Amino acid sequence: MKYKKKYEVNIPIMFIIGVILFLWVISHFMDGVSIIKNLTHIYSGNVELSELKEGNYISVDKVRVLGEMDKEDSSYIAHEMVEVNPLENRYYMVNINDKDNKYVSMVINQKQFLELNDGYVNDDGYIKKSREYDIFNSSFDFKVVKADYLHKQNVDDARIDMDNYEKRPVADLYDKIALVPVSFGNEKKEIIAVLVVFVCAVLSIIVSKPWKMITVEYVPQLEYNYVYKKQTDEKDERVLSEEMRSLKLDIGYYERQYSAIKDKVKKNVVSFGLIALIFIMIKQVVYDGYTQLMIINLGILNIIPYVSFIKMLVNIANLLLNRDTQISRSAMSAFNKAPAMTEINMRKVRLAKCDRILQERWNSINNS
Secondary structure, X not given: OXXXXXXXXXXXXXXXXXXXXXXXXXXXXXXXHHHXXXXXXXXXXXXXXXXXXXXXXXXXXXXXXXXXXXXXXXXXXXXXEEEXXXXXXXXXXXXXXXXXXXXXXXXXXXXXXXXXXXXXXXXXXXXXXXOOXXXXXXXEEEEEEEOOHHHXXXXXXXXXXXHHOOOOOOOEEEEEEEEEEOOHHHHHHHHHHHHHHHHHHHHHHHHOOHHHOEEEEEEXXXXXXXXXXXXXXXXXXXXXXXXXXXXXXXXXXXXXHHHHHHHHXXXXXXHHHHHHHHHHHHHHHXXXXXXXXXXXXXXXXXXXXXXXXXXHHHHHHHHHHOOOOHHHHHHHHOOXXXXXXXXXXXXXXXXXXXXXXXXXXHHHHHHX
């Protein structure tokens, strides 16, 4: 029996997860470097806004919000722009330095702090500290971010609002940067998270044994079948026995191949179930059901469930293609191949013929 060398590539799901985690680490590496660098020098409220750059941190004692007093109910009404999607983000114009009149756009979301008009701003427009939230409880800490389209829109809206105020405030609206409230402790955790994910990525790749992903298989090739010779001689019995031995080896090979495909499907189904369960738990426990926030924070890691699902579908399709059906035979013939079960059944038929011929020969010898 002749055999053809075949290289088979099997990429484990753990290797894919490890690579994705490693790519996430690479994409967040520079962010981690920026955090480490900027946390060594945190600016105070005396700094000029023009000196601040993206990634800098600032900590101040007082923050004033652009707005005006409502004489009817004697409350301070802050300028506010609300973005409902993806989350209820609220944009304000704030001043962090009493020595100048420059105001810059600041964004907070509903999970961090309630709207500033709801009793969290005093009559002079200064934000009150509150122990109810992780931010604005002891100090006002911010991270400098790029002023995107929404921040610039907030600045434009603030200019329109200022024209409608009964007493127009003296304010210079600055749109080169913007501010996001942060916790310095959580920022440091980002660095730890990158290191933890890096370790998980390395372990996932090692556990997947990438050096075993490429294996060499020797696929049996069909040869002329001596069973169908019409003229018999004294060597037929040995030829048939050798043919039967070769057929049994081939059947064993294809059965192992088919069994391995079924095992892959089982493992992929279990892996996808676990990964889906983990992401559902993260969504509900960590992000309180906010899918959009989870997508934003996890970034490239969000593709892990999709990769696992696609890999599961591919292996299920591979299992179906290796069954002995008319559809699978037609599909595999396009690649000049035959399904594993077709190869098995074909050889079982030939093995049965060999066995029948040998039985008939032995019966004829015994009867004579």
